[in-house]
Every structure is written in structure tokens, then in C-alpha cells.
Amino acid sequence: MIINLRSDTQTLPTESMLRAITSAPLGDDVFGEDPTVRKLEDMAARMLGKEAGLLVVSGTMGNLVSLMAHSNRGDEVILDPDSHIFYHETGSLAAIAGLMPMPVRSREGMLDPDDVAAAIRSPNVHYPRPRILCLENTHNRSGGRILPLDLHKRLCAIAHERGLKVHLDGARIFNAQVASGIPASEWAREADSVMFCLSKGLSCPIGSVVVGDAEFIERARRFRKQIGGGMRQAGVIAACGIVALETMIDRLAEDHINAKLLAQGLADIAGLKVDPDKVETNMVYAEHSATGLSTEELLTRLKEQGVLASGSPPNRIRFVTHRHIDRSAVEEAICRIKRAVEGA
Template identity: 50%
Template sequence: MSDKTVDLRSDTITLPTEEMREAMAQAPLGDDVYGEDPTVNKLQELAAEKVGMEAALYVPSGTMGNTCALLAHSNPGDEALFEEQAHMYYWEAGAYANVAGLAARSVAGQHGVVTADQIHENVRGDNPHFAPLSVVCIENTHNNYAGHAWSVEEVSAVSAACREHDLKLHMDGARLFNAAVAMGVEAKEYTQHVDSVMFCVSKGLSAPLGSLLCGSNEFIEEAYRMRKRLGGAMRQAGVAAAAGIVALEQMVDRLAADHAVAKGLAEGLGAIEGVEVSFSPRPTNILKVDFAALGWSAADLVAKWKERGILCNPRPPHGARLVANRHVGLQDVGYVVEVTRELVG
């Protein structure tokens, strides 16, 4: 086992910065259930400002934020529309069904991006045989499509289609700021076109926990009730929220460094014979690799790399997902590429 570790499993492994730890230690606190935690309130106000919305709600996780959004936008027995590889559809334990009580349909997007035409095509007439479609969910960046970033124009087009059919549009923006940095736009340029957005401060932004659900005052009032229903009400949560403030004030622009690391990995690994790399046309900090041509299984790949201190998450049958993050630098790219060359032989 190598003494060196290059952890590419996720950007969720990032540790809080010293500035975050200091802010957490000094944070003014109160009882957030009474709305009296000044640090939580400050974070929520900052989050709403960042995305150009009226209000925000601090929640323990992105999954809880997305679930609160579904509950607030719909009624049990309604239907939600997802991209077929979306995190909300694929990786959130079926919460749309077993918590929100929704039926679901999925459509295949191009790199995870759905179109206005697909929205129109999937709106069915008023018929008692059908669950009524009430909410469309999009993901930006798209995890399962190697962190692909939407364009603002694509979001705008889907938004217009949803308005035409009186549908709510929710954005799972867990890595929204990665998309904004990659595309050279402000986050609010995306979110002006959606009814609600959830983004995480605990991924590349490096806070230890938490996500923000943002929308109108009326929507957040209902989402607050849903957070309570899900057991997400917190007390002196400013201890954690303080790190989220630092994340939004100091850590957004540096996401470009993670994107550069991902690009270096894609180029270096892609140059090795037998290694197939999936890198988004609008890349951010995620890539996928496939070793099928070498006859390696995903388990083989994970084990071989782990022996040399390189950690990743498997993507069976023959691949893995790599996620650049603050603890992996350009110098580590060379190590990963050289080790892989040695292993491939």
C-alpha cells in the first residue's frame, strides 16, 4: 500500500478550511427553529442573494433539500419528470416515491440535458388514468454525465416549456457553482429561469455539511414545513452554517482549479492505450474512465489503484468515476497517470 493518497472518490471528502474552522468557533448562535440563529439567517440571506431569489432554507443534505422541493411543489399522487440518469431519480433512495408520494417518468437527455421539445412531448392530457404531471427536475451539473454543465439558454428553453404547461421547474444544483464557473456566468443567470434550486456547500465549496434550498418566500415557507416533517429542523445550526458563509464568500472562484485537475486527468489517462475516458463537452470537475479494453472489471481497477494510494468510486462493469477536489493538485495528476501507465504495462 502506497504512503501517498490521491482521493478522487468525490468532492464531498473536502475538509473545512482554517477560515471555516475559525468562523465555526466564533459563530453567534441561537435556536434556528425559532428563527433566532443569526449565523443561519445570514447564510440563508447570502444564499438567496447569490441565486437571485427571495429566500433560502438551510438543510442538512442535498437529498433533503430536493425532497423538500418535491413536497412543496406537488401533492401525493402527482407525477415528476426526470432525466433518466438524474441523481434525484437514480441515487436518492426513491424519495420521490416513498417520501413525496409521486409517480415518475424519465426522459433521456443529451449529456443529461433535456429539451423543451421533450417537455412538450411528455405532457399528457387531462385523463383520470394518468397521474398529473406537476414538476420537472433538471440537474446542473449532471453527475452521471461526467459533470456536464448546462448552458443558460438550455435552462431558459426548458423553463419556457414548463411555464406553457403550468409546471414547476426545480434545479438540482448540487454543483451549480461548478457550472457557473465553467460557463463563465453568474449562478443567478441560471436560476432566474427556475422555480427553485438546491445547491450544496459541502462538495467543492468545502463546508463540512449542508445545502441551501432557494425559491420564493411562499415556496420556502412551505419547504420549511417539509423540512420539519423530514426531521431536518436544527437548533444552534450556526456552528455549521458559519462554514457555509465562508464557502460562498471565498471558495467559488477556486473551483476552476478543480476543473483544471479534471482536464489534466482526462488528457493524461486518455493518452494511455486501452483506457477510455468520458469527459463532458462542457466539463467541470468529474470524469469517467473505462478499462474494458484491458479486460479489467471495475473492482479490478479500484483495487489496483488503491494499492498505489489512488481512491475512486467504481462504475461497473469496467469503469470508475473520478472527482477532482481541493485536496488534489496538478502535481497529483502526474502521479495518477504514471501509476496507471505502470499498471497497464
């Protein structure tokens, strides 16, 4: 049996999601006439304490239309070079939105408020206009770390004092909610817009939702159409999203327990460096320099043992727990990963 720890995006829709698709009332969502999409958008907005929501195809699309809706071409976006938007979204903020990134490096996902304040330029005819601060919670490249609420509030306050909007890439904000006990709406309250994904740990086959005030969502809706993201009977996607929001959030706690267990097992394997104390949600990064293998070589060995992971070259491998990985799969994965590394 293959143990697939590549990502929580690998989860398949549940039986209830597939049933919900067959009974969902549908309409043409570009005309605003799909009742199931409307229901999901309203539900998402309510859960995060915002006025309105917008269903989009992916997290990448949700981040892009949010940035476009907050800005004009040539404006500047302050963000962590280790953020998903900067690192993994094919440069869409520059290529499509015409925005200028101003990278401010975080320490393991934690931006320093002083660094952010220093990066916000004062008005000057030579400069782009600083317009948006992007935050990410949980923070993917730091291993699913949770941005503490007090730090989040300080960062938002600095941005707002200087006239910037705050966009929160909350692809896994419900992982942060479940792990911390803090409602996602507490983080959302301080941000002007939030994107979260339905198709990661929540197990939907497709979809993300953007929430914000009504005017922002209308702008984002127009940009979604402009980039080809207007969908017709999208209730088939939204039906799964409704099931996810109603039934799939609390179970993320299991993924977190399994990730911790995995981290503890990997920490005992010679050649891998893993700090279980830093595993707060469903991701585990293992630093593998001491194995003497390249990331690609190690991924190949893992695959030979029937374990799929993803690489973060030059020296890290990422494992993500999700609904299809139970405790026994984690225990088996630890044995196979040990064999793969010891074959070195």
C-alpha cells in the same frame, strides 16, 4: 500518500471555517432564531436572485423537500433517469414524497425539449398530474457537464407553459458558474427552486441550501421539519457556508484545470476511453471495457496503487478533482492509474 479522487465531498473544512464556527452567534434555528443561519440563507437567496433560502443537511434532503413543497402526493415528476434524484437518492421521491417519476432520458445530461414536451401528459382522470420538471446542472453522471443556458431556458419555458414547476438540482451550480462565466443566478432566474451544496467543491463539512420564493421556502421548511431535518444551533454549519460563499467559489477554476489535465493523461492510457473535450468542470469518467476488468477489479487495483476513485458499473470509473488535489497529485495519479491498468 493516498490520492483521493472519489468525490469533491471528501474535502475537509478550511482553517477559516473552523475559526468561523467558534465565533458564530448561535440560536435555535427551529424557532428561526439562529442569526448565522439567517445570514447564510439570505446570502444564498441574494446570490441566486431568489426571495428566500433554507439550510438543509444534505443535497438529498434539499431535493426532497423542494419536490414535496412543489407538489401533492400522487403527482408526476419529469426527470432524467440519469439524474441524481432518480439514480442516487434511494427512491425518496416515491418512498417519502409519494411522487410518480416520469423518466425522460437525456443525452449526456442534455434533455431534448421535444422529449420533455411529449412526456407532459394532458389532464385526464386516469393520469397523475404532471407537476415538476427536474433539471441537474452540472450533470453528475454525464461527467459534470454544464446545461447550456439557452437549452435550460427552453426546457423551463416548456414546463411553465404547461403549468409545471422547475426544480434545479444545482449541487454544483457554482462549478457551472466558474467554468462558463455565466452567473448561477441566470440559471436560477428561470427555475422555481434551486438546491446547491456547500459540502462538495466548496469544502464545507455539512450542508446544502434551497432557494425559491418565500411561500415555497415556508412549505419546504415545514417538510424539512417533518422528515426530521429541523436543526437547533445550526449556525455552526452555516458559519462554514458563509466562508464558502465568500471565499471558495472562484478557486473551483483550479479543480477544472486539474480535471482537464487528468483527462488528457488518462486519454493516453491504453484500455481507457476518455474524451478530454467533454471535461467541462471537475469530473472525469473513464470507460474501461477494453481493460477486460470489471469496475470492482479496477477499483481494487487503483486502491493498491494508492488511488481512490468511484465506480459506475458496468464499465466506467469516476475521478473528481477538488481542493486537496493539486497539479502534482494529478501527475502522480496519472502514473499510478497507468500502472494499475497495465497490470491487467
